[in-house]
Amino acid sequence: MSETRVHFYQVGSFAVGNRLLSADERTVQSDRRRTNSIDSGHRACQGCGEALGARYALDAAMRVTSGQLVAVNATGCLEVFSTPFPETSWQIPWLHSLFGNAPAVATGVAAALRVKGRDQVRVVGQAGDGGTVDIGFGTLSGMFERNDDVLFVCYDNEGYMNTGVQRSAATPPTARTATTDAVGPEPGNAFGQGKDVPRIAMAHGIPYVATATVADLHDLERKVERAMSFHGARYLHVFVPCPLGWGAASSETIHVARLAKETGIFPVYEAEYGEVTGVTKIRRQAPVTEYLRLQRRYAHLFGHPGRPDVVARLQAMADANIARYGLLATEEDE
Amino acid sequence: MDRPFAITLDVGTSRANHTGSWRIERPVYVDRLPPCNDACPAGENIQGWLYHAESGDYEAAWRTLVQENPLPAVMGRVCFHPCETACNRVQVDEAVGINAVERFLGDTAIERGWSLPAPGPDTGHTVLVVGAGPAGLSAAYHLRRLGHAVRLVDSSPRLGGMLRYGIPAYRLPRTVLDAEIDRIVALGVQVATEHPVLDIEAEQRAWGADAVFLAVGAQLGKRVHIPAGDSTKVVDAVSFLHQVADDDPPLLGRRVVVYGGGDTAMDAARTARRLGATDAVIVYRRNRDKMPAHPEEVEQALGEGVTVRWLSTVERFEGGRLVLERMRLTPDGLPEPTGEYDELDADALVLALGQDTDLSLLEGAGAVTVSNGVVEVGHQMMTTQPGIFAGGDVAPSERTATVAVGHGKHAARGIDAYLRAETPARPERHALASFDRLNTWYYADAPRTRRPELELVRRQTNFEEVVRGLTEDNALFEARRCLSCGNCFECDNCFGVCPDNAVIKLGPGERYAFNYDFCKGCGICARECPCGAIEMVPERI
Ligand SMILES: Cc1ncc(C[n+]2csc(CCOP(=O)(O)OP(=O)(O)O)c2C)c(N)n1
Ligand code: SF4
Numbered sequence A: 001m002s003e004t005r006v007h008f009y010q011v012g013s014f015a016v017g018n019r020l021l022s023a024d025e026r027t028v029q030s031d032r033r034r035t036n037s038i039d040s041g042h043r044a045c046q047g048c049g050e051a052l053g054a055r056y057a058l059d060a061a062m063r064v065t066s067g068q069l070v071a072v073n074a075t076g077c078l079e080v081f082s083t084p085f086p087e088t089s090w091q092i093p094w095l096h097s098l099f100g101n102a103p104a105v106a107t108g109v110a111a112a113l114r115v116k117g118r119d120q121v122r123v124v125g126q127a128g129d130g131g132t133v134d135i136g137f138g139t140l141s142g143m144f145e146r147n148d149d150v151l152f153v154c155y156d157n158e159g160y161m162n163t164g165v166q167r168s169a170a171t172p173p174t175a176r177t178a179t180t181d182a183v184g185p186e187p188g189n190a191f192g193q194g195k196d197v198p199r200i201a202m203a204h205g206i207p208y209v210a211t212a213t214v215a216d217l218h219d220l221e222r223k224v225e226r227a228m229s230f231h232g233a234r235y236l237h238v239f240v241p242c243p244l245g246w247g248a249a250s251s252e253t254i255h256v257a258r259l260a261k262e263t264g265i266f267p268v269y270e271a272e273y274g275e276v277t278g279v280t281k282i283r284r285q286a287p288v289t290e291y292l293r294l295q296r297r298y299a300h301l302f303g304h305p306g307r308p309d310v311v312a313r314l315q316a317m318a319d320a321n322i323a324r325y326g327l328l329a330t331e332e333d334e
Numbered sequence B: 001m002d003r004p005f006a007i008t009l010d011v012g013t014s015r016a017n018h019t020g021s022w023r024i025e026r027p028v029y030v031d032r033l034p035p036c037n038d039a040c041p042a043g044e045n046i047q048g049w050l051y052h053a054e055s056g057d058y059e060a061a062w063r064t065l066v067q068e069n070p071l072p073a074v075m076g077r078v079c080f081h082p083c084e085t086a087c088n089r090v091q092v093d094e095a096v097g098i099n100a101v102e103r104f105l106g107d108t109a110i111e112r113g114w115s116l117p118a119p120g121p122d123t124g125h126t127v128l129v130v131g132a133g134p135a136g137l138s139a140a141y142h143l144r145r146l147g148h149a150v151r152l153v154d155s156s157p158r159l160g161g162m163l164r165y166g167i168p169a170y171r172l173p174r175t176v177l178d179a180e181i182d183r184i185v186a187l188g189v190q191v192a193t194e195h196p197v198l199d200i201e202a203e204q205r206a207w208g209a210d211a212v213f214l215a216v217g218a219q220l221g222k223r224v225h226i227p228a229g230d231s232t233k234v235v236d237a238v239s240f241l242h243q244v245a246d247d248d249p250p251l252l253g254r255r256v257v258v259y260g261g262g263d264t265a266m267d268a269a270r271t272a273r274r275l276g277a278t279d280a281v282i283v284y285r286r287n288r289d290k291m292p293a294h295p296e297e298v299e300q301a302l303g304e305g306v307t308v309r310w311l312s313t314v315e316r317f318e319g320g321r322l323v324l325e326r327m328r329l330t331p332d333g334l335p336e337p338t339g340e341y342d343e344l345d346a347d348a349l350v351l352a353l354g355q356d357t358d359l360s361l362l363e364g365a366g367a368v369t370v371s372n373g374v375v376e377v378g379h380q381m382m383t384t385q386p387g388i389f390a391g392g393d394v395a396p397s398e399r400t401a402t403v404a405v406g407h408g409k410h411a412a413r414g415i416d417a418y419l420r421a422e423t424p425a426r427p428e429r430h431a432l433a434s435f436d437r438l439n440t441w442y443y444a445d446a447p448r449t450r451r452p453e454l455e456l457v458r459r460q461t462n463f464e465e466v467v468r469g470l471t472e473d474n475a476l477f478e479a480r481r482c483l484s485c486g487n488c489f490e491c492d493n494c495f496g497v498c499p500d501n502a503v504i505k506l507g508p509g510e511r512y513a514f515n516y517d518f519c520k521g522c523g524i525c526a527r528e529c530p531c532g533a534i535e536m537v538p539e540r541i
């Protein structure tokens, strides 16, 4: 299921484009005529992963649907930074819902279009992790359960960033947030809590579930395209680093996302009707410390004396992902 | 104006919000100097010509290459490619096979009959070039392009200097050499062969030349005193190779010993093998690490059955016996005698102990300074006598063909500036595109394509070319392994990764521009540029 990589060109198919690749081997983002669903002038922080992830996903969806797309957006950074009235960055039909009901509103839009006989217009619902895994979870599960014809995209920056970096059920263990102080014997967010929504989505048996990161554009775009080839409920979970909330340099956004995948911390895979059908293998495996050290939200794990015991637990989590999804490349994958 | 219910302001685009004002650093596109270009003694723009080869436009690649070096098919064979040693790809997998691609381009040009760029408009100046080796040929080419008339004289019957008389045919086939020389001569170079120059100033007057480029090379084999019996055969490597090139090889017998550890020693030993020597033994005073010969040549020589007596010097040669003294290395790596001796049967001894220049032609030119046997040159190769330039082996250098080509080019530019009474411009040098500036994640893994070598057996007895060329497929693959260090190759990364759509894609060949109205200065583009062609510079606030 995973794509074939171009090997022999200078940059293979890892870069956004390449003058030597044929047009269909390049990404939507390499095209000067891409939609730019979110226009310049938005007020996302420098190096915002969410702004990038949303443009990637929506531009790809715009291309596959030939521009026949409506987006519904929950409250959160993406909505706030793109639409301080009277300005808007959206160059596609776009509706703002509440924080907790984007899946339900998207369902409603899809139903309305169906009633009006405009089946060719497709619907994307989108929200941050808070709007998806926490407050929007009930409506999301309902949307899955009814198999409504919506692609729901979660931009996971692992916290409630818009309101000042509070913990969400997608915040990883030990991460420092405004509500999980890095103090005491178990500093930062607790182990063993939170929700793995891609797996919960799979448990609904919906046609398509996938995870992706802003570090692998070819993979992300292919998944959007694949998702749009199905009708019914689909779910895409995109890993989008937040320089401000994570305490990482703005220039490192893509690099941090890449390390999340290469360490096994964030498994990248896809599933159809509840079964995993494809896994994006680790290309250059790295220890979790490489990933953690770039982010101040993990600073309490390092230095003297640091918490090597806690780092080891995080490494064990990554290793468990690697084992569960088979993330290491074998000879045959080469 | 009518507005929808409850709407009091017009909805406008966020483009009204110039987020560029947030910026404290701005990205700028730069061209950095790729390490290959930096290392090339001929000053080739290697990354530049590989860029064209990558797209399969071999003619454009060749045209870029010959801007600097008119001898790609020759250099693609004899150059010891310091570019590959410097290549950043070494740190990813293996160096790009630059030399092999250069040869492929050179051969393709010969095959398809591409001609060199036309001479420049006539300047009315005449330049005398003495010596038609790589330095002289290169100077003649560049001088013609600058519009000067060129008289090229050489003492040998044919042009090429050491390329013809020093480098054996199994490394450089004569058809290739002839083709590239003919192409230079065809630019209107006036040639005089078998024309030894005895007095440089008289020669200059005779030709009415406004400037001279002296490139007679170092053709005198160094001699050392080795006690030898009357009947023994001792020759120097330079004359030996010259005679072989003239198709008049001396008879050396079956056991040939070559004394020395440089490339000439390798050439002599390998040539002796081809002439029928069963034993070709190199005697060298230090060990393999310290050997000046290029490792590739050493490898090939050993592969052909040449043997080496390491840590040995020749003491005397009498009646078919060579007495060698064993050496050991001091802690600083210098050889010192041990007082222990070995014997070796030999029919002939070939001395390959370095070469001297014959500068007797300078006797009349009093103002030219010669020190340590070489001519002193300044910026752009001018000697201490205005109007007389020198390069190649007569000038202080590493004495390789590629260095000579570079000297020829610099001298031509220096002569041009001199004739126009201008101060030669020093071209600005970009900062180095060092490995740490690359983001190697983006490069696909692609190990190097090797040039096939003639099977050992075949090459021991003939002068057929040992290293074969790349096929087109391989050349293309090899060119595409280039990382394009420090120079944009239009991968669209910056255009794709900017969260603010602040990169403008200008179209094929035009690269990109920043829209500073919206660039927030996050630096992702610079971080994710594979080749390090974007720099973040502090904003003046
Ligand atoms: C019912 C409700 N509760 C709280 C809020 C305040 N609020 C707005 S955005 C947000 C957090 C958004 O987090 P997330 O969905 O992860 O998006 P992010 O900003 O991180 O992209 C909160 C708590 C709200 N708008 N509505
Ligand atoms: S990625 Fe965009 S915003 Fe960031 S520095 Fe580059 S051009 Fe500016």
Ligand SMILES: [Mg+2]
Pocket (backbone or CB within 6 Å): A128, A129, A130, A155, A156, A157, A158, A159, A160, A161
């Ligand atoms: Mg969030």
